[in-house]
Amino acid sequence: MTCHPEAPALDPEAPIVLVGNPNVGKSALFGALTGRYVEVSNFPGTTVEVSAGRAGDIPILDTPGVNSLYPRSDDERVTRNILLARPPRAVVQVADARNLRRSLLLTLQLAEFDLPFILDLNMADEARAQGITVDTARLAQVLGASIVETVATRKQGVDALRARLEVAQPIGYRIHYDGAIEAALARLAVLLPSEPAGARAVALMILAGDADMLARYGGKHTPALQQIVAETAAGYSQPLNYVIAQQRSRCVDCLLGQVAHTSRRGGAAWAEQFGRLAVHPLWGWPILAAVLFGMYMFVGRLGAGVMVNWMEGVLFKQWLLPVATRLAGYIPVPLVVEALVGPYGVISMALSYGIAIVMPIVLTFFFAFSILEDSGYLPRLAVMLDRPFKAMGLNGKAVLPMVLGLGCDTMATLTTRILETRKERVMVTLLLALGVPCSAQLGVLLGMVALLPPSAIAVWGAVVVVTMFVVGWLAARLLPGQRADFILELPPIRMPQLGNIVIKTVARLEWYLKEVLPLFVLGTFILLALDKTGALNLLEQWAAPLVVNGLGLPPQTTGAFIIGFLRRDYGAAGLFTLARSGALDAGQLVVSLVVITLFVPCIANVMVIAKEHGWKTTAWVVAFIFPFAFGVGVVLNLALHALGITFA
Amino acid sequence: MICPLCGFEYDETALDCHAACPMAQGCAIVCCPNCGYQSVDESKSALAKLLRRLLKPAPPSASRSKNNEPS
Ligand SMILES: Nc1nc2c(ncn2[C@@H]2O[C@H](COP(=O)(O)OP(=O)(O)OP(=O)(O)O)[C@@H](O)[C@H]2O)c(=O)[nH]1
Ligand SMILES: [Mg+2]
Ligand SMILES: [Zn+2]
Numbered sequence: 001m002t003c004h005p006e007a008p009a010l011d012p013e014a015p016i017v018l019v020g021n022p023n024v025g026k027s028a029l030f031g032a033l034t035g036r037y038v039e040v041s042n043f044p045g046t047t048v049e050v051s052a053g054r055a056g057d058i059p060i061l062d063t064p065g066v067n068s069l070y071p072r073s074d075d076e077r078v079t080r081n082i083l084l085a086r087p088p089r090a091v092v093q094v095a096d097a098r099n100l101r102r103s104l105l106l107t108l109q110l111a112e113f114d115l116p117f118i119l120d121l122n123m124a125d126e127a128r129a130q131g132i133t134v135d136t137a138r139l140a141q142v143l144g145a146s147i148v149e150t151v152a153t154r155k156q157g158v159d160a161l162r163a164r165l166e167v168a169q170p171i172g173y174r175i176h177y178d179g180a181i182e183a184a185l186a187r188l189a190v191l192l193p194s195e196p197a198g199a200r201a202v203a204l205m206i207l208a209g210d211a212d213m214l215a216r217y218g219g220k221h222t223p224a225l226q227q228i229v230a231e232t233a234a235g236y237s238q239p240l241n242y243v244i245a246q247q248r249s250r251c252v253d254c255l256l257g258q259v260a261h262t263s264r265r266g267g268a269a270w271a272e273q274f275g276r277l278a279v280h281p282l283w284g285w286p287i288l289a290a291v292l293f294g295m296y297m298f299v300g301r302l303g304a305g306v307m308v309n310w311m312e313g314v315l316f317k318q319w320l321l322p323v324a325t326r327l328a329g330y331i332p333v334p335l336v337v338e339a340l341v342g343p344y345g346v347i348s349m350a351l352s353y354g355i356a357i358v359m360p361i362v363l364t365f366f367f368a369f370s371i372l373e374d375s376g377y378l379p380r381l382a383v384m385l386d387r388p389f390k391a392m393g394l395n396g397k398a399v400l401p402m403v404l405g406l407g408c409d410t411m412a413t414l415t416t417r418i419l420e421t422r423k424e425r426v427m428v429t430l431l432l433a434l435g436v437p438c439s440a441q442l443g444v445l446l447g448m449v450a451l452l453p454p455s456a457i458a459v460w461g462a463v464v465v466v467t468m469f470v471v472g473w474l475a476a477r478l479l480p481g482q483r484a485d486f487i488l489e490l491p492p493i494r495m496p497q498l499g500n501i502v503i504k505t506v507a508r509l510e511w512y513l514k515e516v517l518p519l520f521v522l523g524t525f526i527l528l529a530l531d532k533t534g535a536l537n538l539l540e541q542w543a544a545p546l547v548v549n550g551l552g553l554p555p556q557t558t559g560a561f562i563i564g565f566l567r568r569d570y571g572a573a574g575l576f577t578l579a580r581s582g583a584l585d586a587g588q589l590v591v592s593l594v595v596i597t598l599f600v601p602c603i604a605n606v607m608v609i610a611k612e613h614g615w616k617t618t619a620w621v622v623a624f625i626f627p628f629a630f631g632v633g634v635v636l637n638l639a640l641h642a643l644g645i646t647f648a
Numbered sequence: 649m650i651c652p653l654c655g656f657e658y659d660e661t662a663l664d665c666h667a668a669c670p671m672a673q674g675c676a677i678v679c680c681p682n683c684g685y686q687s688v689d690e691s692k693s694a695l696a697k698l699l700r701r702l703l704k705p706a707p708p709s710a711s712r713s714k715n716n717e718p719s
Contacts, residue, residue: 401685507693
């Protein structure tokens with residue numbers, strides 16, 4: 001069986017191993033090669049254990065789909081161990097031709113195992129149908145590997161694959177990691193057993209923190225190996241496995257850049273032109289301004305204006321509430337009636353704020369946002385916004401994705417784990433809680449501010465922008481070496497598809513309502529309880545020096561601030577309702593919205609901070625944020641009065 | 649999925665945060681490991697699934713999926 005003269009005596013039982021991302025057709029190919037049926041289904045993760053078969057007299061293994069050979073799951077561990085256990089005759093990577101990037105991420109990991117290799121671009125039929133073409137000759141050349149195209153389900157290309165198996169060679173392409181990592185690999189190599197294959201992969205896994213590998217290959221050198229890993233890790237602000245993955249991902253981009261592959265059907269000329277102008281140092285700005293103005297009109301005027309007027313003024317006030325009130329009249333317990341339709345009732349307050357005020361605003365906001373995403377403009381917007389950050393030496397990467405995305409602080413708090421010292425972690429957590437609003441909440445606040453005169457919008461906008469810059473500034477000091485561009489590739493501009501937009505919007509709206517409505521109901525009960533026990537009155541009196549004298553607001557706003565502790569957008573809805581009823585003028589609305597904007601985003605965030613940093617730290621964070629928020633409000637109120645600005 | 653902001657491709661089922669978050673049960677937010685951009689996992693939205701079915705009727709060939717039993 002040795003067609004390979006220089007190869008050492010080949011183990012006749014050395015198998016051919018099929019490896020690949022989930023749901024790419026490994027099992028279908030296995031069936032085509034062996035004639036044996038294994039379960040094939042269009043559901044990632046169908047193959048959970050290895051199945052063995054034979055093509056002629058060569059053993060073949062089908063493995064579970066993996067996205068990485070640096071195992072995070074048992075499936076990935078199983079597949080990785082097969083590659084290391086008994087050197088296979090050859091590895092066939094089954095790849096989805098429609099998704100070259102994801103496939104190549106795995107290919108470059110496989111290259112480090114240094115095993116005879118063939119890349120099989122499967123699903124060639126679907127790729128063709130979608131207008132995706134890959135220059136395979138060029139890819140084979142830059143990758144230094146043998147490539148075939150197949151349609152496993154119809155056995156197309158399978159013979160060609162079989163023929164190539166005999167002469168498979170290890171991948172020629174090698175990733176060169178940065179100096180520190182290469183140096184560490186060299187030091188590790190000295191201490192590790194020099195396996196015929198896979199030594200580099202093993203060293204990289206140990207560097208990435210794989211305890212299994214260390215236990216298996218470390219032997220008596222384990223402490224020395226750990227020492228090298230620790231020394232290397234000390235040079236980076238992020239964990240080594242992340243650093244390695246990132247550098248590998250950059251290599252994939254570089255490879256893709258060298259291989260012509262059209263991943264979407266030819267874009268129109270206007271789209272290409274527009275895409276270029278959108279990041280132009282000069283023309284990019286008017287385009288950005290036009291997009292923001294469009295969003296402002298859509299969210300502010302249509303959502304917060306027309307739609308809220310109808311939902312709240314007509315649907316709730318004229319139809320739903322009268323009906324609910326009449327129905328509730330049949331309930332004999334007055335407290336229950338009040339809990340439903342009283343001033344602090346579930347229907348009259350929680351639902352009417354949640355459904356009639358907040359929902360139209362987030363609906364239009366999410367819709368507008370989905371258009372930005374689906375059209376491919378969003379990354380360009382980030383590129384434009386990142387420029388002033390860069391110019392000022394700030395860290396836009398730390399702020400922009402969070403403001404642009406859903407920006408849920410709960411999650412952002414968790415990402416502070418990558419920071420090294422406790423001080424840094426607490427600082428960033430504090431800043432996130434203070435400065436970067438969750439964008440759904442930002443949308444709600446934006447929609448409410450949009451009804452004010454432009455000068456008032458500018459005041460609120462300035463507060464948001466200044467906090468963002470402060471976060472960016474601190475992040476730049478705390479997270480060195482993170483200022484690299486964070487946009488990996490700009491997708492082509494295309495006409496947004498209504499179907500995609502509607503689905504995205506609906507998914508977000510569902511998420512949002514599920515998240516907020518329970519808290520809205522809870523907040524209403526708290527207010528009702530405070531009101532019934534007389535505590536609300538006391539609190540209003542007690543807070544009067546701050547709320548009435550300091551902020552210049554009517555005492556009823558105290559209730560809005562109380563529910564604002566649960567969620568900022570709930571508090572904002574309360575303020576907005578007061579303003580609509582004429583209890584707050586434009587200046588007072590700006591002051592109160594600024595205060596709410598600086599609040600902790602939501603109670604869930606507080607709980608996560610507590611879980612990550614302990615209750616004592618949380619108490620400090622909270623004890624800082626609320627006085628700070630009110631302090632800024634007082635200063636703003638005094639300044640507006642001193643300057644005689646009324647926004648009238 | 650592919651991050652709509654930075655173009656980074658990641659496995660949304662293997663996000664670390666989902667293991668760490670006290671509210672991970674049914675958490676529908678996914679967060680790009682490269683840039684931190686967060687979006688909602690559409691596959692976790694019942695309404696989006698329903699709409700998708702309404703907008704795009706299932707392809708005529710039912711033969712592609714034989715067994716949808718997860719692991
Ligand atoms: N059109 C087309 N469909 C294919 C091709 N190869 C596989 N499929 C289909 O893709 C789906 C996934 O195939 P599987 O063979 O189960 O994929 P797998 O890689 O084994 O998946 P896991 O074991 O779950 O990781 C099935 O519905 C197959 O029928 C192909 O070349 N063309
Ligand atoms: Mg399979
Ligand atoms: Zn991203």
